[in-house]
Amino acid sequence: MIEAYNNRALLTDLYELTMAAAYFEQHVKLRATFELFVRHVPPERSFLVAAGLDSALGYLENLHFTDDDAAFLRRLPAFRTVSDGFFDYLRRFRFSGDVHAVPEGSLIFGGEPILTVTAPILEAQIIETYLLSVANFETLIASKAARVVSAAAGHPVWEFGTRRAHGPQAGVRAARAAYVGGCAGSSNVLAGYLYGVPTQGTAAHSFTQAYPSERESFEALLDTFPDATLLIDTYDTLAGAETAASLGRKLAGVRIDSGNMLEKSRGVRAILDGHGLSDTRIFASGDLNEYKIQQLVADDAPIDAFGVGTDLATSRDVPALGVVYKLVEVEEENGQIEYKTKFSEHKAHWPGRKQVFRFSRRETDHRELYHHDLVTRWDERYSEGTPLIEPVMRAGRRLNPSPPITEARARTLASLERLPARYKSLHGGLRYPVGHSAALERLLEEVRRQYLTFPETATPARDSDGAEADYGLVFLDVDTQWDFMDPAGALYVPGAERIRPQLAKLAEYARAHRIPWISSADAHAPDDPSFSVWPPHCVVGMPGQRRVPETSLPGAVIIPNRAGAFRPPFDWSGHLVLEVEKQEYSVATNANFDAMLAALGPSRFVVFGVATDYCVKESALALRGLQAPVDLVVDAIREIDPENGRRALEEMTAAGVRLVTTDDICSREPEPAMMS
Secondary structure, eight states: OGGGOOTTTOSSSSHHHHHHHHHTTTTEEEEEEEEEEEEEEOTSOOOEEOHHHHHHHHHHHHHHHHHOHHHHHHHHHHGTOHHHHHHHHHHHOOOEEEEEEETOOOOOOOTEEEEEEEEEHHHHTHHHHHHHHHHHHHHHHHHHHHHHHHTTTOOOEOOOGGGGGGHHHHHHHHHHHHHTTTEEEESOOOHHHHHHHOOOOOOOOOHHHHHSHHHHHHHHHHOOOTEEEEEEESSSSSHHHHHHTOOSOOOOOOEESSSSHHHHHHHHHHHHHTTTOTEEOOOEEOOOOOHHHHHHHHHHOOOOOOEOOHHTTTTTOOOOOEEEEEEEEEEEEESSSEEOOOOOOOOOOOOOEEEEEEEEEOOOSSSSSEEEEEETTTOOOOOSSEEEEEEEEEEEEEESSOHHHHHHHHHHHHHHHHHHHGGGOSOOBOOOOOOOOOHHHHHHHHHHHHHOOSSSOOOOOOSSSSOOOOEEEEEEOOOOOOHHTTSTTTOOOOTGGGGGHHHHHHHHHHTTTOOOOOEEOOOOOOOOOGGGGGGSOTTTSSGSBOOGGOOOOOEEEOOSTTTTTOOSOOOOOOOOOEEEEESSGGGGGGEEEEEHHHHHOOOEEEEEEIIIIIIHHHHHHHHTTTTEEEEEEEEEEEEESSSHHHHHHHHHTTTOEEEHHHHHHHHHHGGGGGGG
């Protein structure tokens, strides 16, 4: 029966339609924005490959309810109290919304929107189930395929899993998604017909068994298909290889489908080469996955291509993703926007429509590799980052024709080339860094204050699954200027000169390991209003404003407190030193601070300097307010007032600041990922 039902309107969960009916009956006219994303990248995955967009857009373009669909729903007990007007609405239903999405074949990570729907809330609700199903399955399989393809290290991988897929339709979708993920093609003929996926296949063991001898089956197949790949392990792999090699024909390839692949492939290669068939390719299949393939490649097995079936078409090790579809904002009829989220435990998400920017860094070999992603509010702009989410549908119609599937596959392979190797490990490893912009953090806090009155609230997941996050290390040197550090300075912090040896040690460590160094610097005009409270100090151009020698690092770039003054370096291979001017206590008050955080990526800040009870405290708390990890170097700070300094330490530790020493920081060798 399901094969005879070609419309997809009823392919949804009942509660999507009951919610839509309630909106209709209550005359809810909201225009809603929903975002579809994966909450957490599974522990067994380092990245995901976005797939299913073409299927989703095809569904949205053609979605409608027939008279029979509406009549069936009218008869359901759940709708007995719903007016006939709702079913008339369904008969007229067409999706009229807008869709933005990341292109298929893009690498994505936990918490990043894959697809955004903005539409009347009835429409946006009805489509939830289908969009989730498509995105979950095709992204799942494309991601598995990309892992297998990466493990194969340039050897072609073919998808052979339809017979083991969770249903025939799933087999077709799996074949398409596997090709998007980088596979060379599939054995599924319908995927070739519908999507243009390259197809390949020869013969099974039954073909060999149907003939009186193995030799006769080989000859029959080659007479019909001269370029066929012969399956040689029906009886004995090495004997089959000898038989094939002795046919006196040019052989395109042979396939091994069982046994010890390393041992068998080496034996087969020797037999083929002994018969002058060095160009004959060896194709391996049979319960393969990325782990087995990676080991075969590492052992230099003479295998030219792989076929992967069950593990790929079912993503056996990770059979589902935590894909969700969440309301993030609504627009009233008067144009007023309300931002939406939820704070229930383990299910919190970020409010507001969002964009994702991908930042790259030029490596020493001149390749530009991905460095980190930043999830931002929709209207933010970062010229040094590449926005991933783009418009794909307006008013229910695609903006461009469906692109060839080869385009998505090429995007996957190109993206994998730009992903650093440490994020492609099959056995754990670091999580690719995904940060959230300061503006998005502030919006979350605004919504939290609007809806909640108690402090113990759930927060959106920041790391995919609690695995080690790849935070870069950044040193923040707070106000180590002569007017604060020298006993003769205009606003001397008692004992400040005694931390200079620690400052020197931290500076040398940062230089040796190319750790970005940010120096906050008071930069006051002669008539600064703050001089009514404090003695005149750190006046621009005066000796007291300069840094002490220990923190006067070469190559420092001055960042005035003027919007747009920060430009990220083109080349990050050196030691980045920024001197950030400010007129208030916190370094975060510089107009360029958000842009600097965006360019640096998710970072752990090591904070030191003066004075503990003012600028150090306010800077550390500002960073914690943006959820950045902060280490405070307690033997490299000084306070103006001891009691205030004690309270400042208590306030900072209560906010999550970790107390460390100079030796704690400088005694360990940082991982390469921690460097800029």
